[in-house]
Amino acid sequence: xxxxxxxxxxxxxxxxxxxxxxxxxxxxxxxxxxxxxxxxxxxxxxxxxxxxxxxxxxxxxxxxxxxxxxxxxxxxxxxxxxxxxxxxxxxxxxxxxxxxxxxxxxxxxxxxxxxxxxxxxxxxxxxxxxxxxxxxxxxxxxxxxxxxxxxxxxxxxxxxxxxxxxxxxxxxxxxxxxxxxxxxxxxxxxxxxxxxxxxxxxxxxxxxxxxxxxxxxxxxxxxxxxxxxxxxxxxxxxxxxxxxxxxxxxxxxxxxxx
Amino acid sequence: xxxxxxxxxxxxxxxxxxxxxxxxxxxxxxxxxxxxxxxxxxxxxxxxxxxxxxxxxxxxxxxxxxxxxxxxxxxxxxxxxxxxxxxxxxxxxxxxxxxxxxxxxxxxxxxxxxxxxxxxxxxxxxxxxxxxxxxxxxxxxxxxxxxxxxxxxxxxxxxxxxxxxxxxxxxxxxxxxxxxxxxxxxxxxxxxxxxxxxxxxxxxxxxxxxxxxxxxxxxxxxxxxxxxxxxxxxxxxxxxxxxxxxxxxxxxxxxxxx
Numbered sequence: 001x002x003x004x005x006x007x008x009x010x011x012x013x014x015x016x017x018x019x020x021x022x023x024x025x026x027x028x029x030x031x032x033x034x035x036x037x038x039x040x041x042x043x044x045x046x047x048x049x050x051x052x053x054x055x056x057x058x059x060x061x062x063x064x065x066x067x068x069x070x071x072x073x074x075x076x077x078x079x080x081x082x083x084x085x086x087x088x089x090x091x092x093x094x095x096x097x098x099x100x101x102x103x104x105x106x107x108x109x110x111x112x113x114x115x116x117x118x119x120x121x122x123x124x125x126x127x128x129x130x131x132x133x134x135x136x137x138x139x140x141x142x143x144x145x146x147x148x149x150x151x152x153x154x155x156x157x158x159x160x161x162x163x164x165x166x167x168x169x170x171x172x173x174x175x176x177x178x179x180x181x182x183x184x185x186x187x188x189x190x191x192x193x194x195x196x197x198x199x200x201x202x203x204x205x206x207x208x209x210x211x212x213x214x215x216x217x218x219x220x221x222x223x224x225x226x227x228x229x230x231x232x233x234x235x236x237x238x239x240x241x242x243x244x245x246x247x248x249x250x251x252x253x254x255x256x257x258x
Numbered sequence: 259x260x261x262x263x264x265x266x267x268x269x270x271x272x273x274x275x276x277x278x279x280x281x282x283x284x285x286x287x288x289x290x291x292x293x294x295x296x297x298x299x300x301x302x303x304x305x306x307x308x309x310x311x312x313x314x315x316x317x318x319x320x321x322x323x324x325x326x327x328x329x330x331x332x333x334x335x336x337x338x339x340x341x342x343x344x345x346x347x348x349x350x351x352x353x354x355x356x357x358x359x360x361x362x363x364x365x366x367x368x369x370x371x372x373x374x375x376x377x378x379x380x381x382x383x384x385x386x387x388x389x390x391x392x393x394x395x396x397x398x399x400x401x402x403x404x405x406x407x408x409x410x411x412x413x414x415x416x417x418x419x420x421x422x423x424x425x426x427x428x429x430x431x432x433x434x435x436x437x438x439x440x441x442x443x444x445x446x447x448x449x450x451x452x453x454x455x456x457x458x459x460x461x462x463x464x465x466x467x468x469x470x471x472x473x474x475x476x477x478x479x480x481x482x483x484x485x486x487x488x489x490x491x492x493x494x495x496x497x498x499x500x501x502x503x504x505x506x507x508x509x510x511x512x513x514x515x516x
Contacts, residue, residue, distance in 0.1 A: 021287070024377065026279035063510070089384045091510070095392025098507035102497050110501045115385035117377045119282065126347045127373035134353025136413055138396030138422060146511035151421075155394055158420040162413045164396060239360050243368045249356035252321070252349070253404035 008074040010111060012094045014087045014118015015046055018204035022119040030081050030116055038070045039083035039093065047083065061145075063093060067100035071108045087120040091141045091169045122167040125200035125228045128210055130239070130247035132198060132230050135254075137165035142172070142179055142229075149179070156183055160190035165236060165250055168229040172220065180220040180229070187231055191215055196238060196248055198230040199223055212238070212248055266332040268369060270352045272345045272376015273304055276462035280377040288339050288374055296328045297341035297351065305341065319403075321351060325358035329366045345378040349399045349427045380425040383458035383486045386468050388497070388505035390456060390488050393512075395423035400430070400437055400487075407437070414441055418448035423494060423508055426487040430478065438487070439478040445489055449473055454496060454506055456488040457481055470496070470506055 011030040016022030031037070034053060037044055041057030049055065058066050070080045084092035094115045101108050126133045138159050144152055159166050166187075171180040184197075193216030201209045201224060211222060215231065223229055235254060239247040269288040274280030289295070292311060295302055299315030307313065316324050328338045342350035352373045359366050384391045396417050402410055417424050424445075429438040442455075451474030459467045459482060469480060473489065481487055493512060497505040 016282075019284075021284035022282050022375070024274075024280050024282060026277075029279070087381045089381055089389045089391050091392070094385075094389035095507050095510050098388050098392075098497060098505050099509055101505065102495065102507075109497060109499045109505075113505075115389065117280070117381045117385045119375045119377070120381060123345045123347055123375045123378060127352075127375040130356050131347045131352035131373065133347050134349070134356075136396070136398045138394070138417070140394045141510075148512070151512060155420045155422065158416040159396070162416040163409075164413065237360065239356060239367060241367045247356050247359065247367075247371075249353050249360075251357050252353050252399075254406070254409060 008077040008079065008111065010070050010074045010080045010082060010097065010113045011116050012082045012084065012088045012097050012114070013116040015043060015083055015085055016119035016204070017086055017121050017124045018046070022124065022204065024116070024118065027116050027118065033079055034081040035078045036073050036080045037083060038066055038080060043083045043085055063096035064100055067093065067097040068104060070097065071100055071104060071111065074111050075105070075107060084118070085121070087118045088115055089117065090120050090139065121169070121203065121228050122230070124203045125198065125210070125230065128200065128203060129198060129212065129245070131249040132232060132236060133165055133167070133250065134252060135165060135233065135235060135250040137167060139167045139169060141169045142183060143170040143176060144179060152179070152183070153186055156186055157190060160187055163233045163235065165233045166231040168231070171223045171227055171229045173225050180223055184215070184218050184220060188215055191231070192234065195234065196232040196236055198248060199227055200230070201227040203228070210245070212246065266335040266337065266369065268328050268332045268338045268340060268355065268371045269374050270340045270342065270346045270355050270372070271374040273301060273341050273343055274377035274462070275344055275379050275382045276304070280382065280462065282374070282376065285374050285376065291337055292339040293336045294331050294338045295341060296324055296338060301341045301343050321354035322358055325351065325355040326362060328355065329358055329362060329369065332369050333363070333365060342376070343379070345376045346373055347375065348378050348397065379427070379461065379486050380488070382461045383456065383468070383488065386458065386461060387456060387470065387503070389507040390490060390494060391423055391425070391508065392510060393423060393491065393493060393508040395425060397425045397427060399427045400441060401428040401434060402437060410437070410441070411444055414444055415448060418445055421491045421493065423491045424489040426489070429481045429485055429487045431483050438481055442473070442476050442478060446473055449489070450492065453492065454490040454494055456506060457485055458488070459485040461486070468503070470504065
C-alpha cells in the first residue's frame with residue numbers, strides 16, 4: 001500500500017438516538033479526525049459543519065451505495081465516518097458496509113474498518129420508562145423490505161412462545177402501512193391482552209412521546225417512522241405512581257415479583 | 259416532601275464495558291453531581307475518588323440490597339448513582355432497582371429515578387469483529403440463578419428455530435460450570451455445525467481476546483465470567499482477510515449475500 005492509501009480508514013459510528021449527551025467520546029474523536037462524513041441526510045445534519053470535513057448526505061434506503069462510497073474514499077486515503085442513529089450494528093450501517101466489503105474490491109478487505117458502538121434506540125427507549133428489557137429479550141426489524149413477511153411472523157410467534165420481551169424496530173412507514181397492525185394482531189393470539197406495550201417516539205428530542213398501553217388496546221396508528229415499539233412479556237410489570245407515568249420493568253427472576 | 263428530601267435522586271448509570279471513551283457525557287455529568295456511588299465493587303472502582311463522593315462497593319449477587327440502599331439514601335436527600343457495567347437495563351441494576359421500588363416504601367415510587375443508558379456488552383463485542391447483530395437477534399441470560407434451566411433451554415431452542423442470532427450473557431461462573439456446555443450441545447442439534455460462534459472476553463481492556471470458531475468446535479472452556487458468547491444464525495457470514503482475523507456479519511437481507 002502507498003503511504004497515501006495507508007492513512008485511510010472507515011469508522012462506522014453510532015450517534016445514539018439524538019442528544020449530544022448520548023454520543024460517546026470515541027465517536028466525537030472520530031468525527032474530529034474525519035475528512036468525510038457519509039450517511040442518511042438527517043443523521044449527517046446532526047454533526048456540525050467544519051472546515052476540512054466534507055459532508056455527504058444521501059437518501060434513505062441507499063445503504064449499499066453509501067457503503068461503497070465510504071470504502072472507495074477510504075481506499076483513496078480519506079478518513080471516513082459513516083454515521084448511523086443509535087448503534088451502527090443494529091439494523092443500521094455496519095452490516096451494509098460489511099456486505100459491500102464482501103461484494104466489492106478485494107483490497108477493501110484490508111482497509112482499516114472500525115465499528116464505534118452507540119446508545120441503541122431500544123436501550124434509550126427502555127431507559128425512559130424503567131427496565132422493560134431487564135430479562136431475556138429479542139429485537140426484530142419489522143420491515144419486510146429485505147426478508148419475507150412470513151419470516152417476521154414466524155419470529156414473532158416463536159418469541160412470544162418463549163416469553164421474550166420484543167423490541168420492534170421500523171414498525172411502519174408509508175410504504176409499509178399494515179405490518180404493525182398484523183404483528184399486534186398475531187401477538188394478541190399469543191400473549192394475554194394485559195401485556196404492556198410501549199410506544200416510544202422520537203426519544204431524546206423535543207417531540208419525545210412515550211405511551212404504555214395494554215396489548216389489547218395497542219393500535220398501530222400510534223406509531224410512526226420514529227417509533228420503537230416494545231411488547232412486554234408475561235412477566236413485565238407496571239409500578240403505579242401518584243406523581244407521573246408508571247414505571248415498566250421486567251424482573252430478573254421468573255415468577256419472583258410479588 | 260421537605261426541601262431536603264426533594265433534592266435526592268437515583269441515577270442508574272451504564273459505564274459501558276470499561277474504557278472511558280465509551281462512557282457517555284450524560285453519565286459523566288451524573289457522576290460529577292453525585293454524593294454517593296453504589297455498585298459491585300469492581301465497577302465502583304472504575305470511577306475516580308473525589309471529595310464529596312462516598313463510594314459504596316458491594317459484593318456480586320447483592321443487587322436487591324444495593325438497590326434498597328440507593329433508594330433509602332435518595333429518600334434522605336442524597337444524589338445517588340448506581341453503576342452497572344454495559345447498559346444498566348440489560349441483565350444489570352435497573353431491573354433490581356425497580357424491583358426494590360415495587361416491594362419497598364410507597365414513598366420510593368415518587369422519587370426522582372432515572373436510567374442513564376450505556377454501551378452494552380453485546381454491541382461492544384459485536385463492534386470488534388464486524389456486525390454479527392445486523393439482523394434479528396435475541397439476548398439470553400444463561401444464568402439459572404433466577405429462572406429454571408428448562409426455560410433457558412426452551413428459549414435457546416425457539417431462538418434457533420427462528421434463526422435469530424443469539425447473544426449469551428453470563429455464560430458461566432464457578433457456581434454454574436456446566437450450563438454453557440449444555441447450551442452449545444443443544445444448539446448443535448438445531449444449527450449447522452458451521453455456524454460461527456464468537457467468544458468475546460474482557461472487551462475494551464488489555465485482556466481483550468476475541469475468537470471466532472464454528473459451532474462444531476466451540477468449547478465451553480473458552481469462556482470465563484467476563485466473556486460474552488454470540489451464536490451466529492444460518493445467515494451469518496465470515497469475510498476472510500489477509501491482514502487479520504475475519505470480519506463476521508449478518509446481512510440485512512435473508513438469502514441475499516452472494
